[in-house]
Every structure is written in structure tokens, then in C-alpha cells.
Amino acid sequence: xxxxxALILRILLAWAAAIVVAGxxxxxxxxxxxxxPGWVFGLLALFVMVTAVGSCITHIRRVWLVAGRLxxxxxxxxxxxxxxxxxxxxxxFALLEAAIAELPRVEDIESAPxxxxxxxxxxxxxxxxxRPPSRWNLPARVAIRRNSVLATVTPGQGTSSVTxxxxxxxxxxxxxxxxDEGSNHENAEAVSRAITRRVxxxxxxxxxxxxxxxxxxxxxxxxxxxLHAQVEPHFLYNTLANAQVxxxxxxxxxxxxxxxxxxxxxxxxxxxxxxxxTLGVExxxxxxxxxxxxxxxxxxxxxxxxxxxALLGLALPSMALQTxxxxxxxxxxxxxxxxGTVWIIARAFEDHVTLTVADDGLGFGxxxxxxxxxxxxxxxxxxxxxxxxxxxxxxxxxxxxxxxTITLPxxxxxxxxxx
Numbered sequence: 001x002x003x004x005x006a007l008i009l010r011i012l013l014a015w016a017a018a019i020v021v022a023g024x025x026x027x028x029x030x031x032x033x034x035x036x037p038g039w040v041f042g043l044l045a046l047f048v049m050v051t052a053v054g055s056c057i058t059h060i061r062r063v064w065l066v067a068g069r070l071x072x073x074x075x076x077x078x079x080x081x082x083x084x085x086x087x088x089x090x091x092x093f094a095l096l097e098a099a100i101a102e103l104p105r106v107e108d109i110e111s112a113p114x115x116x117x118x119x120x121x122x123x124x125x126x127x128x129x130x131r132p133p134s135r136w137n138l139p140a141r142v143a144i145r146r147n148s149v150l151a152t153v154t155p156g157q158g159t160s161s162v163t164x165x166x167x168x169x170x171x172x173x174x175x176x177x178x179x180d181e182g183s184n185h186e187n188a189e190a191v192s193r194a195i196t197r198r199v200x201x202x203x204x205x206x207x208x209x210x211x212x213x214x215x216x217x218x219x220x221x222x223x224x225x226x227l228h229a230q231v232e233p234h235f236l237y238n239t240l241a242n243a244q245v246x247x248x249x250x251x252x253x254x255x256x257x258x259x260x261x262x263x264x265x266x267x268x269x270x271x272x273x274x275x276x277x278t279l280g281v282e283x284x285x286x287x288x289x290x291x292x293x294x295x296x297x298x299x300x301x302x303x304x305x306x307x308x309x310a311l312l313g314l315a316l317p318s319m320a321l322q323t324x325x326x327x328x329x330x331x332x333x334x335x336x337x338x339x340g341t342v343w344i345i346a347r348a349f350e351d352h353v354t355l356t357v358a359d360d361g362l363g364f365g366x367x368x369x370x371x372x373x374x375x376x377x378x379x380x381x382x383x384x385x386x387x388x389x390x391x392x393x394x395x396x397x398x399x400x401x402x403x404x405t406i407t408l409p410x411x412x413x414x415x416x417x418x419x
Contacts, residue, residue, distance in 0.1 A: 003072050007179075008056045014176040015052045019045045052177075059179035066182045066189070077180040079188040081164040083195060087202075089116055089155035095202075096151050096162055099194035103149070103187060116153035121146045121169060122187055124180070144170045147184050149191070164191060242296055257295045264288040276385055279346060279355065280312030282321040286344070289322055293329060300339025301329070307346040314346070314353055316408060317381040323374045324357035324392075324404045332361020332401055340401065351410055352389070358403035363396055375404075382406070 023041065060070065067074040085092045097111055097118050105123040112118070123146050146169040154161040166184040168174045239261055246254030264285065283305070294301050325342055333340045340360040347354050375392060382390040389409045397403040 001070070003075055004060045004070050006072075007060070007075050008053065011052050011056050011177065011179070012049065015048055018177070019048060055179055055181075059181050062182035063185060066186050074182075074185055077168055077175060077178075077184055079164075079166040079184045081162075081166075081188050081192055083162040083164070083192065085160045085162060085195070085199065086158070087160060087199075088158065089153050089160050092155075092160035092162065093118075093153045095195065095198050096153060099191050099198060100149055100151060102194050103190060106149075107146075116155070118149075118151040120149045122149060122183075124183055144168050144174055144178060144180070147180065147187060149187065151191075162195070164188060166191075239292055246296075253295050257292055260288065260292045260295070264292065276315055277318040277320075278312065279307065279314040279316060279321070282316065282318070283307060283312070283344070285319075286322045286325050289325065290342075297329075297334065297339055301333060302339075302341040303344070304341060305344045307344060308348070311346045311348055311353060314355075314408065315386075316355065316406065317378070317385050320378055320381070320406060321355065321357070323378050324406070327374060327404065328357055328359035328361065328402065332359040332363065334361075336361050348410075353408045353410060355406040355408070356403055357405075358397045358401060360397065360399075360401040363400050363402055378406075382408075 023045075060075065063074050064070055073079075085095070087095075093113060093116050097109075100106065100118055100120050101109060103120070103122055105125065106120050107123060109118065109120040124144065148165075148167050148169045150165040150167075152163045154163065166188045168178070168180055168184070170178075239257070243254050243257050243261070246257060287303075290301065290303055321344070325344070328342050333342065343356070343358040345356045345358070347356075375394070379392050382392065386408055390407060392404060392406050394402060394404045
């Protein structure tokens, strides 16, 4: 109540001073007339004072309806807002610009992304009928037709501070003689709500995207585990089937094969649940696998390894190397009467690494044909673990056989951790 009375008293005093000045001017103009029209000036002065009181009452009532309280801040025709946004300056500026553009009757928007400022003007209307300002607010109706909005973004460390100024499009005299009927307070609250709504929508979108990413990651892990589970039984089935045959034909060799199988499983089982391994670990596992096969193939199977020590820590899907070696032997060397050699070669380039498994077996169209599930699973596991840049290419080897090459990005391990 005190703030309302102070506002009315301030406006009345300002208009009273203006009327006094006007009275001196009036008396100077009509000083030569004995019966000057003083009563006319008196009526005009009374009308002005009544109009000023009426505009103050209208302003106070409007602010009470909009803000729900009356104090010096809400009653002021100049409003200031300070809002902290949890985003960088660029997105904060774009959000602020869009929020101001949504104001009703906004016009003449001046945007300066370089200086992170937005200035706009909002045309005034009567809050009750949508027409120009109330007839009781004579100064505003005659002189003040627009309000101005000035918004500034101050960048911080991952956050931004937004300063909003809402003022009459007039000089300082407007604070003494006129009120805005709560229009600037209403604009300030409208922009604040628009910013809050947009930030909330952005957070909901980010949360939905995070939930979607988490769901996709869970599905990928489940699919990856399924693909990995399909690889181990494939090798175990073949080994146990061979051991079963040897127990009837050559028990000592069957016992030797089972001993190598136990050693292989001892080194493999601790990492069964791991989707990723390293080239060094996979190379040891593959050599244990080849020891098992040598029992059956003997001198028909030879191995040559050319892997730089610096690449032994290369991340790749578990069982990837063994899958290629197994295919080379099963489809290329095993059906070849004289057997042959398997080469394992790794090479590093600027942005990728290649791992090649080559053989001099029968080659395409002459060896045994398989279902292709091993290579299909390997391609899928590479995509899930190392991204779209990873893949497998299979070509003919010279002079005979097949060469299968895995291509991995140099940052595969970082991509895995990020996923």
C-alpha cells in the first residue's frame, strides 16, 4: 500500500510542478487581460490531475492483477531480469532470440550475434480491449506508443547469464509523468516464462535422447553377447568332435588334444564375458587353437606371424582373429591334399590398422562352402564395438588361397569407451 501511495504522490507532484510552470506561461500570455480566462486554466489543470490519478489507479490495478502483489519493483515501469542458463553463449543467445520473437506485438527486432545482444520493441495496447493505451492514461496514449526490450548474454564456463531490460520507449520524463499500466512487467514475465519453457523442453529432449541411447546401448550389448556366444561353441563343437574320433583311432593323440583344449579354455574362459580383447591376447589364443589343429593335420599346417610388438595392445573383438584363422583352415587348407600355410599380418597406418589372415589353400570356388555365419557375426560385432569405420574385406590371395583383412580405426579403444 505504501508503494502505491508513493507512486500516486510522485506522479501528482510531477504534474503539479508541470502545472505551476504552465501557470506562469499562461499568466504571461494573458497578463494584459483583466478578466483572463483563469477558470479555463483551472479546469485544464483539474482535468490533468484527475487524469494522472486515474492512470495511476489503472496502473496499480493492472499490476496487482498481473503480479499478485504491489511493491516498488512490480510498480516500476522499468523492469530488469537476470537469468542463469546452463548452456554455452551460442545456444543461449539463440534461445533468447526465439523467446523475444514470440512476444505479442513485437516489432523491429535487432539481433547482434557477435555482441550477444538483442533489441526489440513491443507495441503498447490497452490490456483490456487490445486498442491503444487507456484513455485515462493520457501521456502514454499521446507520447509513449512502444516499450523496448534489451537482452544481453554474458558467457561463462559452460553457463550463460542473461540480462533483460524492459523499459518505455521514452526518456526519463516518462518515469515522472506517466505509467505503463504494467505492460513492461507483463513483457518481462512473458519472456522469462518463454525462456523457462524452452530450457525445460531442451532438457526433456536431452533426457529422451539419453534414454534412447541407453536403450540402444543395452540392445547392442545384448546382441553382442549373443553373437559372441555363437562363436565359442562353434570351435568347441569341432574340437570335441575330433577328439571323439581320435579316442577310437589314436587315444594318445586324443589325450594330447584334450590337454591342449584344457589349456585353451583356461586362457579363454576368464574373458568369455568380455566383448573386447587385444591383438596380443587373441594371438596367444589362436596359437593354442592351432596347436590343437596340428594334432589332426600334422605337417600339413604351417603358421607365419608378422605382428609388430607395438600393435599387440590393439583393441579388437574377442575371437575375431580365430574366426578368420578357422575359416582359412576349414575352407582353404583342410580340404587341400598337401595342406598349406596361414599368415597373420598386422600393419599400422595413419588413421587405421589392418589385420590380415591369408592362406594358400584352394581359394574361392574350390574349397568347402560354409554358412557364412562366422564372418557375418564378426562383421556385426565389429560394427557394434568399433563403429561403422571397422569392417572385413575378403579377396583372393596370390597365387592361391584367400586373404581376409580386418580394418580398425586407430581410435577404436576410445570409441569403445565412449559408447
